[in-house]
Amino acid sequence: MSTMDxxxxxxxxxxxxxxxxxxxxxxxxxxEVALDTLVHQIGNDTVLSARLLKLANSSFFGMSSKIGSIxxxxxxxxxxxxKKLAISVSFLNTKGASPILIDFWRRNLLIAYCxxxxxxxxxxxxxxxxxxxxxxxxxxxxxYSKDPESFSxxxxxxxxxxxxxxxxxxxxxxxxxxxxxxxxxxxxxPEDIIQSIRCHHTSQxxxxxxxxxxxxxxxxxxxxxxxxxASENTEINTSIPADLIQYLGLAPExxxxxxxxxxxxxxxxxxxxxx
Numbered sequence: 382m383s384t385m386d387x388x389x390x391x392x393x394x395x396x397x398x399x400x401x402x403x404x405x406x407x408x409x410x411x412x413e414v415a416l417d418t419l420v421h422q423i424g425n426d427t428v429l430s431a432r433l434l435k436l437a438n439s440s441f442f443g444m445s446s447k448i449g450s451i452x453x454x455x456x457x458x459x460x461x462x463x464k465k466l467a468i469s470v471s472f473l474n475t476k477g478a479s480p481i482l483i484d485f486w487r488r489n490l491l492i493a494y495c496x497x498x499x500x501x502x503x504x505x506x507x508x509x510x511x512x513x514x515x516x517x518x519x520x521x522x523x524x525y526s527k528d529p530e531s532f533s534x535x536x537x538x539x540x541x542x543x544x545x546x547x548x549x550x551x552x553x554x555x556x557x558x559x560x561x562x563x564x565x566x567x568x569x570x571p572e573d574i575i576q577s578i579r580c581h582h583t584s585q586x587x588x589x590x591x592x593x594x595x596x597x598x599x600x601x602x603x604x605x606x607x608x609x610x611a612s613e614n615t616e617i618n619t620s621i622p623a624d625l626i627q628y629l630g631l632a633p634e635x636x637x638x639x640x641x642x643x644x645x646x647x648x649x650x651x652x653x654x655x656x
Contacts, residue, residue, distance in 0.1 A: 384554075385559065385563050388523050389523065389563060402429070402468060402471040404422075406516075406568075406571075407568075409464070409509050409512050409571065419455075419460070419463075419464070420451045420452050423451050423463075424451045424452075430451055432471075433463070434450075434451070434454065436470055437454045437458060437463075437466060440652045441649050441652045441653050442458065444457065454466075461508055464508060465493075465508065465512075468515065472486075472516070473486050473490065482525065485518070485521065485522070487651070489517070489518055490654070491606075491646055491650045492517065492596070493515035493599075494511070494514070494649070495514065495599040495602055495643060496514030496596050496598075497510055497511040498646070499595050499598055502629065502630065503629060503630070505591050505592065505595055509571065509592055512574060513573065513592055513595070513596040514599050514600075516574065516578065517578050517600065518578075518581075519564060519578060520556070520559070520578065521557045521561070523557075523560055523564065524553075524560070543582055545557075546558065558581065562579035573590050573592035574592070576589045576590055577590075577593045577595075577596040580596075580597060581597050584597065598629060602643065606640055606643040609640060610644075
């Protein structure tokens with residue numbers, strides 16, 4: 382049986398060598414990051430720049446004129462959006478990817494935008510919530526990179542979060558939340574992101590931090606959205622505890638409106654992944 386150390390030491394396909402991205406995530410909640418420095422660092426990475434500009438010019442943003450430089454992207458889209466795009470494109474490499482991996486990133490990107498949206502609604506930092514949502518399942522990506530076939534079958538058989546965790550512990554002796562948190566800690570990510578990765582399947586996130594709570598709620602809302610769109614059942618039920626629903630400022634009668642918002646986000650995510 383492989384240990385978590387083995388998975389992390391043998392990981393591939395994750396941008397651990399891209400210093401600019403790692404540094405950007407480590408300082409994601411630092412409002413004093415120098416704009417010129419960020420533009421220079423991203424501009425010096427030709428692959429990252431090309432992928433970021435392609436995404437900036439996608440239908441998701443609906444620009445009337447072409448964005449031709451990182452500096453123009455910052456001016457037109459804003460620094461916060463460019464930071465999120467840079468981090469997203471460094472992880473989102475779907476070219477030639479298997480359908481299950483594309484679905485993985487579609488779901489994680491949707492959770493990232495949902496977490497960003499919830500952060501805005503509740504007055505919490507949007508950047509770090511976005512990154513927490515995007516990377517909350519990074520442990521699953523590690524499992525996939527080591528053994529795609531076994532992982533694909535595991536995900537296919539166990540769709541629910543806690544069921545998946547129980548199955549992983551039975552097979553591996555640990556689960557993807559522990560593995561992801563260990564990797565994030567090794568990469569010196571902010572503690573709020575580490576805890577978001579560790580706690581995104583449990584309402585105990587509410588006792589850890591506001592960021593972890595936002596990511597947990599985003600994960601649950603996307604699960605709800607997925608369950609509704611995957612069936613003909615229009616009844617809206619959520620496993621988010623009532624006190625957390627109240628924390629989000631969400632009345633039960635508003636939940637259907639939130640599902641509509643998630644539909645808009647999902648369409649936006651598809652436009653990003655299909656570019």
